[in-house]
Amino acid sequence: xxxxxxxxxxxxxxxxxxxxxxxxxxxxxxxxxxxxxxxxxxxxxxxxxxxxxxxxxxxxxxxxxxxxxxxxxxxxxxxxxxxxxxxxxxxxxxxxxxxxxxxxxxxxxxx
Amino acid sequence: xxxxxxxxxxxxxxxxxxxxxxxxxxxxxxxxxxxxxxxxxxxxxxxxxxxxxxxxxxxxxxxxxxxxxxxxxxxxxxxxxxxxxxxxxxxxxxxxxxxxxxxxxxxxxxxxxxxxxxxxxxxxxxxxxxxxxxxxxxxxxxxxxxxxxxxxxxxxxxxxxxxxxxxxxxxxxxxxxxxxxxxxxxxxxxxxxxxxxxxxxxxxxxxxxxxxxxxxxxxxxxxxxxxxxxxxxxxxxxxxxxxxxxxxxxxxxxxxxxxxxxxxxxxxxxxxxxxxxxxxxxxxxxxxxxxxxxxxxxxx
Numbered sequence: 001x002x003x004x005x006x007x008x009x010x011x012x013x014x015x016x017x018x019x020x021x022x023x024x025x026x027x028x029x030x031x032x033x034x035x036x037x038x039x040x041x042x043x044x045x046x047x048x049x050x051x052x053x054x055x056x057x058x059x060x061x062x063x064x065x066x067x068x069x070x071x072x073x074x075x076x077x078x079x080x081x082x083x084x085x086x087x088x089x090x091x092x093x094x095x096x097x098x099x100x101x102x103x104x105x106x107x108x109x110x111x
Numbered sequence: 112x113x114x115x116x117x118x119x120x121x122x123x124x125x126x127x128x129x130x131x132x133x134x135x136x137x138x139x140x141x142x143x144x145x146x147x148x149x150x151x152x153x154x155x156x157x158x159x160x161x162x163x164x165x166x167x168x169x170x171x172x173x174x175x176x177x178x179x180x181x182x183x184x185x186x187x188x189x190x191x192x193x194x195x196x197x198x199x200x201x202x203x204x205x206x207x208x209x210x211x212x213x214x215x216x217x218x219x220x221x222x223x224x225x226x227x228x229x230x231x232x233x234x235x236x237x238x239x240x241x242x243x244x245x246x247x248x249x250x251x252x253x254x255x256x257x258x259x260x261x262x263x264x265x266x267x268x269x270x271x272x273x274x275x276x277x278x279x280x281x282x283x284x285x286x287x288x289x290x291x292x293x294x295x296x297x298x299x300x301x302x303x304x305x306x307x308x309x310x311x312x313x314x315x316x317x318x319x320x321x322x323x324x325x326x327x328x329x330x331x332x333x334x335x336x337x338x339x340x341x342x343x344x345x346x347x348x349x350x351x352x353x354x355x356x357x358x359x360x361x362x363x364x365x366x367x368x369x370x371x372x373x374x375x376x377x378x379x380x381x382x383x384x385x386x387x388x389x390x391x392x393x394x395x396x397x398x399x400x401x402x403x404x405x406x407x408x409x410x411x
Binding site for chain 1: 183184
């Protein structure tokens with residue numbers, strides 16, 4: 001939890017002043033990759049999809065956003081060993097991404 | 112669980128090997144930098160006792176660079192991660208960075224950050240809304256550059272306590288050089304008087320504000336010839352401002368410079384140096400740009 005808080009703090013101070021940009025955050029917890037999306041205004045995207053890319057930038061998974069703006073999928077360590085990039089495009093036309101490095105994945109897998 | 116020393120060094124070894132660093136370089140502390148000015152400051156402060164990681168390709172704009180997984184892994188592993196802040200670059204918001212090793216070098220002067228134009232638009236069913244942005248080329252005010260260098264020095268001394276004395280000495284020399292740039296820039300401002308200036312891109316807000324320059328901007332891509340519409344917009348800006356001097360952020364095509372002369376503008380190239388130059392360094396190139404701008408303003 002402390003690690004997640006630290007991450008959130010860094011993201012907060014580094015973010016730009018744009019009023020309603022899409023923010024994507026992803027982490028691994030108990031063998032599940034959890035993707036959270038939210039506009040900087042606080043609103044949740046009403047629709048959209050998440051594309052999961054492997055270390056070679058190949059799309060390995062495409063999933064729709066749930067009603068709460070999240071996506072969850074089981075971690076495949078074999079596919080994810082080189083890290084993952086998660087790209088999200090919303091129905092409103094915004095997009096953003098989050099990078100999970102091998103260290104991020106390893107740390108989450110061990111939690 | 113924090114990154115282990117072994118895995119951090121392994122990641123760094125992989126990244127540094129791609130930039131042909133000496134084999135022993137992985138034993139030294141690493142400072143990752145979000146733009147070239149910070150990389151230059153880190154190189155000066157480290158004085159050879161630290162490796163500087165600036166992974167943005169030479170042909171990329173660091174403001175918009177999107178790193179790969181390996182880039183982020185290497186940055187995460189650095190001993191100090193130097194961010195510009197002020198909204199410069201979005202990648203720091205797209206990955207987890209270790210808070211204890213990350214430093215926002217403009218955090219100490221947040222009240223001096225310059226807000227830029229607000230754009231209001233609408234799309235989808237979200238209604239009308241606005242984007243307000245922050246000018247991010249803070250280092251073009253050399254007093255702010257000095258504050259950034261000082262903040263970076265503090266972070267490096269915390270992470271490399273055995274090098275603290277050397278970093279402090281290097282910091283003093285660097286701050287002296289930046290003070291020299293600041294003095295010269297103030298002279299340029301005094302020489303300009305009320306002369307209006309147009310820049311090829313809105314990246315000189317801090318330079319204009321710090322040194323009393325009357326600067327307007329068009330928004331031209333540094334690597335493309337301006338379109339007919341862009342030339343027309345420039346003529347409108349000239350008419351509105353009475354500008355006599357034009358600043359290019361990068362060397363333009365010869366034809367563009369010739370056309371600029373027909374519009375009655377004297378032009379000069381003044382790279383803001385967000386990315387590493389092919390030749391020269393931050394100090395020498397900034398000094399050259401100031402000399403050239405001063406000469407143009409004096410000869411008017």
